[in-house]
Amino acid sequence: KHNLLPPGPPVRFLTGNLHQRPTSQPWLTYADWSKQYGPVVTLRTFHKTEIILNSARSALDLLDARSAVYSDRPVSGRIIARSSMFQLSSMDARFPQYRRMLLAGLNRRATQRYRAAQEQQLTVLLRGLAKDPEAFLALIQTYVCVCPSLVSLPTAHSYVAAIALRIAYGYQVSAEKDRFVTLIESASRAIIALRQSPFYFELFPFLRFLPSWFPLAEFKRAVAKHKPVMDAMVSVPFNWAKTKIESGSHEESFFSHHFRPDESVGDVPQGEEEREILKWTSAAIYVGGAHTTTSAIASFFLLMSTHPAAQQTAQAEIDRIVGNGRLLTLDDQKHLPYVTAVLKETLRWAPVAPLGLPHKVTRDDIYDGYLIPKGTTVIANIWAITHDPEVYPNPFVFDPARHLGETPQRDPFDFVFGYGRRVCPGATLAEESLFLAIANILAAFSIAKAHDAEGKEVEPNVEWRTATVTFPTNLRCLIVPRSPDMLASITM
Numbered sequence: 001k002h003n004l005l006p007p008g009p010p011v012r013f014l015t016g017n018l019h020q021r022p023t024s025q026p027w028l029t030y031a032d033w034s035k036q037y038g039p040v041v042t043l044r045t046f047h048k049t050e051i052i053l054n055s056a057r058s059a060l061d062l063l064d065a066r067s068a069v070y071s072d073r074p075v076s077g078r079i080i081a082r083s084s085m086f087q088l089s090s091m092d093a094r095f096p097q098y099r100r101m102l103l104a105g106l107n108r109r110a111t112q113r114y115r116a117a118q119e120q121q122l123t124v125l126l127r128g129l130a131k132d133p134e135a136f137l138a139l140i141q142t143y144v145c146v147c148p149s150l151v152s153l154p155t156a157h158s159y160v161a162a163i164a165l166r167i168a169y170g171y172q173v174s175a176e177k178d179r180f181v182t183l184i185e186s187a188s189r190a191i192i193a194l195r196q197s198p199f200y201f202e203l204f205p206f207l208r209f210l211p212s213w214f215p216l217a218e219f220k221r222a223v224a225k226h227k228p229v230m231d232a233m234v235s236v237p238f239n240w241a242k243t244k245i246e247s248g249s250h251e252e253s254f255f256s257h258h259f260r261p262d263e264s265v266g267d268v269p270q271g272e273e274e275r276e277i278l279k280w281t282s283a284a285i286y287v288g289g290a291h292t293t294t295s296a297i298a299s300f301f302l303l304m305s306t307h308p309a310a311q312q313t314a315q316a317e318i319d320r321i322v323g324n325g326r327l328l329t330l331d332d333q334k335h336l337p338y339v340t341a342v343l344k345e346t347l348r349w350a351p352v353a354p355l356g357l358p359h360k361v362t363r364d365d366i367y368d369g370y371l372i373p374k375g376t377t378v379i380a381n382i383w384a385i386t387h388d389p390e391v392y393p394n395p396f397v398f399d400p401a402r403h404l405g406e407t408p409q410r411d412p413f414d415f416v417f418g419y420g421r422r423v424c425p426g427a428t429l430a431e432e433s434l435f436l437a438i439a440n441i442l443a444a445f446s447i448a449k450a451h452d453a454e455g456k457e458v459e460p461n462v463e464w465r466t467a468t469v470t471f472p473t474n475l476r477c478l479i480v481p482r483s484p485d486m487l488a489s490i491t492m
């Protein structure tokens with residue numbers, strides 16, 4: 001048995017499971033397969049092996065407990081986004097420093113530095129929501145670049161974009177068509193376009209050595225086309241922030257905290273390589289944080305519109321704490337367990353990254369008697385894990401109360417932010433930005449199902465985008481201020 005891979009759907013000669021690979025919401029198909037083949041499922045495509053972990057136990061046993069060998073990334077991603085923090089090999093000499101820099105700049109103590117900026121952006125968000133709730137929802141979608149027809153809408157009011165850029169660089173998003181937001185969104189679209197490139201390149205990475213005029217090297221031409229905007233995404237904000245620091249007119253940020261303008265000053269000299277790492281870690285804050293947090297806020301709107309009782313319970317809790325209508329801050333969180341439970345349940349019910357990011361194992365391993373060969377891509381099916389009835393009874397029911405009481409169910413934060421040495425370094429910041437957003441939105445607004453032209457409620461008909469970061473599309477709901485006074489006082 002030790003030479004056997006974990007079970008999986010039957011393979012065809014040469015192409016393996018290619019004919020069965022799901023093209024839409026693969027996490028659902030993988031979860032179905034796990035009922036037949038067990039929680040650890042093998043998939044083969046030509047010579048490539050992928051192992052999908054569909055249970056909490058297998059994900060924690062392998063990706064967390066054996067993280068020393070399960071923390072590499074597959075090569076294909078590295079080809080798409082060279083030097084990107086997300087794809088950096090765990091064997092790369094720069095990896096520990098990348099991680100250290102991100103964790104030190106984004107841990108709970110460090111994020112306190114950004115509280116004022118977060119609260120300021122929050123006021124902008126609440127005002128924007130009051131002024132044009134419909135547009136706000138469109139903006140969320142624009143932000144994720146799922147709908148090209150919406151891309152021209154102003155993204156400047158986006159709470160998350162603004163927070164990410166302020167925290168990363170101390171940059172304040174300007175009114176409409178902000179140049180950094182536009183640039184970064186163009187680069188995000190380029191990355192999405194590259195991900196849709198021919199699959200054979202992913203399967204046979206050696207094709208990257210073909211000259212770009214070669215017929216099969218289409219992907220290489222696409223990389224060359226998109227490279228300038230992807231490079232600009234990291235270097236333009238970097239150069240802006242550097243100039244600000246050098247002129248002494250900067251706002252405190254992740255960047256300013258790590259950047260040393262003069263190499264000879266300070267106890268740690270800053271060389272070319274360290275600057276390069278800082279450039280990519282700063283960009284990772286936007287790339288990693290913006291779409292994910294936005295997706296969670298979108299799911300929150302959807303769930304509040306369909307679960308009025310949960311919404312009212314959360315609002316009653318908020319009203320008891322801040323009857324006077326002030327802005328809720330992170331210091332209030334300890335008094336708001338139900339609101340915190342709404343946040344946890346939103347991320348459990350609609351995990352933002354249903355398949356996380358792929359890991360790669362760096363040496364042969366044995367698990368439950370099966371072989372997991374060196375080089376295998378290992379994917380945690382986060383969606384299946386947060387819908388596992390053994391961990392979360394009645395998993396399809398949205399029930400914040402499951403996270404409360406003497407014996408709360410397992411904290412979904414243990415799963416939704418990934419695992420081991422690759423666990424999301426922005427988890428604390430994400431939790432804080434999300435808490436601030438949802439608590440204050442609940443304090444100020446009521447969220448209900450959208451109405452049709454005759455004023456009748458319309459059942460939401462959302463579809464979940466198939467991508468690394470999913471998102472409820474076709475999202476519509478009715479957002480109305482709970483009371484004009486309350487709104488006026490918290491956005492004053």
Ligand code: HEM
Binds near residue numbers: 288356423426427429
């Ligand atoms: C609701 C919000 C978020 C969710 C659900 C989320 C989830 C994830 C997941 C599942 C991974 C992959 C972990 C793995 O490979 O096992 C990840 C990686 C990452 N996330 Fe997040 N994330 C969120 C917000 C953020 C924020 C706010 C930031 C930055 C400030 C961020 C920065 C990153 C980075 C840089 C990585 C790559 C880590 C690495 O490859 O070593 N994320 N995130």
